[in-house]
Amino acid sequence: MATNSFGARSTLAVDGKSYTIYKLDALEKHGFALARMPYSIKVMIENVLRREDGVIVTKGQIEALARWNGKGGEREVSFMPARVLLQDFTGVPVVADLAVMRDAIKKLGGNPDKISPLQPVDLVIDHSVQVDSFGTAGAFAANAELEFERNQERYLFLR
Incomplete structure (x- = not known):
């Protein structure tokens, strides 16, 4: 309440x-x-x-x-963020852990849908993009297509 x-x-x-x-x-x-x-x-x-x-x-x-005074250690606080932002370096292992836990619960006869974060999570996939094509009208489309080909397995897993 x-x-x-x-x-x-x-x-x-x-x-x-x-x-x-x-x-x-x-x-x-x-x-x-x-x-x-x-x-x-x-x-x-x-x-x-x-x-x-x-x-x-x-x-x-x-x-x-x-009454916070900057010295710390006064008291524990129950902080619960409204949203979590994870960069792919930390976020991908979290997604993998959730997938493994869901599989384990399913094997034990439980409901895998119960293994979910309590808060919304935004996962930012941040990585280098290779430039194979440039200086043409179709350069963006060509580079995007190659990007998805190179990272198809990763994107399918995260999806």
Whole structure:
């Protein structure tokens, strides 16, 4: 059950649609000085405000983070990002691990669909592109075709 200990939850209307937002200035009204905090800490504070439920994320955790002093080690915080971005060097092993776990669950008679990330994940396939053709109107198409031929196995696996 969502909690709103600091009254941070608000609504933002854009083009006729309403969105739930969490305002950091609500914490400032409770005496927390956030103006000079690093942006990364503000992102974490917004995250715990959004996820406050009194169990996994408590009012005390939010207060501890809002008192952040840069020295670290004060308290553990339950941070859950809304999205994960993985570059292919780290992302491909994650995809491979998920595939292996799904196969294992299936062999044990379980439902492989239960092996999924809790958060959306964007996987960026970032690698060098060879240029075999240039200076012609069809150069892009020729290079793209060769790219897919060279990496077909990789792309099929990731798909």
